[in-house]
Amino acid sequence: MQLLEFQAKELFREYGINLLDSISSTNIEEGRKHAKELGYPFVIKIQVPVGGRGKAGGIQKCQNDDEFEIKYPQVMDLTIKGEKARAILLEKMADIKKELYLSIFLNRSKRCYTIIASAEGGVEIESVKNQIIKEIGLGEVSDELAQEVAKEMGLEGKPAEGVVDTLKKLSKLTIEKEAELVEINPLAIMQDDTIMALDGKFVTDDNSNFRHPELEKYQEKSAIEEQAEKSGFSLVELDGDIAVVGNGAGLVMSTLDMLSDNGGKPACFLDVGGGATTESVYEALTLISKLDRVKGILVNLYGGIVKTTVVAEAFLKAYEDNLIDLPVFSRLKGTESEKATEMLQGSRTKIFSTVEEAINAAVMGVKN
C-alpha cells in the first residue's frame, strides 16, 4: 500500500524528520479554516497515491482568499492516473536554497535495502542525476555511512549534518515500519541551511501488516475490496465491462492480457487463489454482482485437481439465487468437464475448451 503524502509525513514527524507546517482537509469548509490557521502564502497539494502530481496541476501556489476559493475546488476535482483526490494538503511555502533526493528502498534483485541519494533532486527518480547508491542489508545505517553519503553529495557543515540526521531517521523508520520504499523528494536545504522534507512517499509491505496495527488507519479499501480480502481473494478494479476471474495471479494476468489483445475491456482482476471450490466461485460471483459496469464474466480456471462439475454447480446456484443475470464465458480445465458442460446446458454459462474461444465469445457477447 502506498500512503498519501500527508500520511507519510505523519510518520516522518513521529520520527523527528523536519517538515514545514501543513494541514490536510477533505472539504473546502475545513480547508478555509486551515487556510486561516496556516496563513498565506501556502501550497495546495492534491493527495493521491500516485506520482506526477505537479505536472497534472495537482500542486498550486495560493496567495490569498480569492485564489483559494478558485484553486481548492479545482485541485479537489482533478483525477490523476485514474485516482481521485483523497484529501487536500495545505503546506507553508518554502524558501529553498537547493533540492536534494533521498530514499531507502527494498532492492528486489540484490535482496537488500538500498539508499539512493543525490544532490540533484526535485525531479522524478528516473531523471535524478548523479545517484549515490549504497546497499545496506536489512536497512541499518551507521553514522559513518550516513556521513559518507552526505560527503558524496558534496555537502558540508550544517546541511551535511542535517542529511546525516535525516538519513538515520529514515533508516529507523524503514526498519521499524517494514517499508518497501521511503522517499523524500525533494529534501530541501533551506535558506538557513536546515534540512526539510518537502514531499514524502511511503510504501508498506502489506504482508507485514499483522505486525503493524498502527498503520491500519491508513488502509483505504472499498467495501468490495474488503470483502474480497476476507474471502482470501485478490481484487483489482478496472474500468471495462468484462469481469475476469481465475485461480492464480499469473493466470488471471495472462487472461487479462489476452482479453485486451482481443479488444475486450476488463472490469476487474479477480484471483480466487490456488484452488477452486463451489463456495469460492459462488463468492467470486457475489463480488462481481456488485460491480455495476459488468456486462459479462470471463472465467479461466486451471484446476489440476479441481472437478469442473463443482464449479458448474456454483454457476447454477448463482443463477438460481438470482445473484447474477449475466452471461458467463468459461474455460475450465480439470476433470469431469463433459459432465459440467451437460449440467450447464440451457443456462447462461457457456463452457469452452480453450481460453481463446472463451475470450472471443466474451468480446462478442458484451457487444450485443
Next chain:
Amino acid sequence: MTDIFGLLKGKPEDSDYEKKGVIVQGITGAYGSLHAKQMIAYGTNVVAGVTPGKGGQKFEDKVPIYNSMQEAVDATNAKISIVFVPAKFFLGAAKDALEAGIKLLVAIPEHVPVRDTMEALDLAKQKGAVIIGPNTPGIMIPELIKIGIMPPMPFKAGKIAVLSKSGTLLYEISDALTNAGFGQSITIGIGGDPVNGTRLIDAFDMVKDIPDLEGMVVVGEIGGDSEEMLAQKIIDSGFNKPTVAYIAGRAAPKEKRMGHAGAIVMGTYGSAESKVSMFNKANIPVAKRPAEVPVLLAGKMEKSD
C-alpha cells in the same frame, strides 16, 4: 553453485539414489496433510513430518511426526524440507530447518513479510543452503520427485527446463509443452514475492549445464527486474539452448499489485515492455499467449538444428 540434481536425486552410488528423503513442516495442517499425501502418491520419499506438540504420532500410519526439525533430521538424515506453516510462522520454521542442517528448503506459504524472507535468506547463506520461494508451487523432476503443490497431470519427464514465477501458469504452460511433445527435465517455481530465495538467474545457474538439456522456458510476470537480469545473464554466458519466454501482465495498470506481492509496476520499473525488450535483445522470443510457447520453442529448435 547449487547442484540441484545432486540434492534432488543424489548420485548412483548413494544408497538413497533417486529417493532422497523429504521432511514436511506443518504436516498435520489441512494444506500440509493434503499435499503430503499427494507428494507421497507421486513417489516422493516423505520420511518425516514436523508439527510442534504432535511428536510421536504417525501421519497416515506411516510417516513419523517429530516436534522439531532437529529431531526429524537426526532421525532421518534428510537434507530437504518443504514448509506449509502459516506465513507469520514461516521465519521460525525456516530457522528451525536451516539450523538442523536442511540444504534445500521449499517455502510454500504466501504473504510472508519481506523482512522475514531476507532474514531466512541470510541464515541460508551462512549455512550453504538454498531456499526456493516463498509463495512458490515448488520444484519437481517430473515422474521422479515432486516437492510442491503442483498437480501431476500437466507434467511429463523430458528435456526442457521450465522456470516460472507463477504457479498456475507453470501448470498451464507445462501442459501445453507436454501436449506438444516437450517433456520437462525439471520445473522450478520461483514464486510471486518481491524477494525470492532462488531468483531466475539462480534457477538458470541450476539448470544451464544439464547434460541433455534441449531447451528452456521462462515464465515471468510484471514486477522487479529478475527477467531483465536473466536475459543479460543469458547474453553474457553465451547459453545457446533454444529458449522461449512468456510474460504475464502486459495489460495490468501501473502501481497496482496484481495478486502477487511482487507483481507491481512502479514507474517503468517492472514493466512488461522492459522485460520483453530485454528478452528480444537476448534473441529470446516472447509468447503472446501461453499456448504459443510450444510453437515458438519448436521454431527455435528447428533453427538450431
